[in-house]
Amino acid sequence: MHNKILIIGSSPRRGGNSDIIIEHFAKGAENAGCESEIVQLSGLNISPCVGCERCRKDKSCTRLNDDMTDIYEKIKHSKGLFMVSPVHNYNVTAWMKAFIDRMYCFYDFKEPRPNDWSSRLSGQNRQAVAAAVCEQLDVKDMGFTIEAMTMPLEALGYEVKDHLRFLGVFSKGAISEVETALKKSEESGYNLAVSLKN
Ligand SMILES: Cc1cc2nc3c(=O)[nH]c(=O)nc-3n(C[C@H](O)[C@H](O)[C@H](O)COP(=O)(O)O)c2cc1C
Numbered sequence: 001m002h003n004k005i006l007i008i009g010s011s012p013r014r015g016g017n018s019d020i021i022i023e024h025f026a027k028g029a030e031n032a033g034c035e036s037e038i039v040q041l042s043g044l045n046i047s048p049c050v051g052c053e054r055c056r057k058d059k060s061c062t063r064l065n066d067d068m069t070d071i072y073e074k075i076k077h078s079k080g081l082f083m084v085s086p087v088h089n090y091n092v093t094a095w096m097k098a099f100i101d102r103m104y105c106f107y108d109f110k111e112p113r114p115n116d117w118s119s120r121l122s123g124q125n126r127q128a129v130a131a132a133v134c135e136q137l138d139v140k141d142m143g144f145t146i147e148a149m150t151m152p153l154e155a156l157g158y159e160v161k162d163h164l165r166f167l168g169v170f171s172k173g174a175i176s177e178v179e180t181a182l183k184k185s186e187e188s189g190y191n192l193a194v195s196l197k198n
Contacts, residue, residue: 046102164184
């Protein structure tokens with residue numbers, strides 16, 4: 001596993017607010033000497049999980065052969081993960097939800113169900129940051145977006161080091177005018193990179 005940050009973007013708008021957050025986060029990580037790689041989900045073919053449970057036996061997703069196959073390898077080899085979603089109806093985007101559900105194959109469940117379970121990504125000092133951007137000014141209009149990323153990340157075995165909530169940003173690219181947001185993204189990338197080295 002490498003001291004690398006895998007960045008998962010889930011906005012369908014290229015050059016939009018999430019992408020600008022990603023750019024600044026990656027710059028911060030680079031300033032701390034950490035390599036990052038950006039994966040933009042909306043350009044890829046990623047089916048939602050179909051719940052076939054084949055991964056229980058096979059320990060990987062053997063039912064769906066799509067762009068997640070490459071991403072699984074990137075996840076396994078990157079100690080850091082940065083997940084970014086614009087708020088779509090109080091929640092993550094459909095692309096991010098499909099991505100999260102496809103991580104189901106990393107779990108081991110003890111039979112009979114329901115019973116104890118564990119993640120094959122846990123116990124490896126994996127660390128993550130979750131970020132969300134939305135139009136409205138009241139944090140309640142961000143809904144479950146941060147929790148929808150943080151809870152699965154923690155269940156998978158990541159320590160979530162930071163939650164970035166950017167409010168009041170609607171138009172494509174508008175966040176580039178919000179100096180505090182850019183600074184916060186860059187600082188968060190820097191801090192995650194430093195934390196990964198320790
Ligand atoms: C389908 C859809 C649903 C949205 N739902 C919400 C919402 O529930 N709350 C909110 O504050 N903004 C909502 N927005 C606004 C976006 O979160 C906002 O424009 C954001 O800056 C988009 O980020 P992006 O440029 O990275 O795509 C919604 C936008 C779309 C397209």
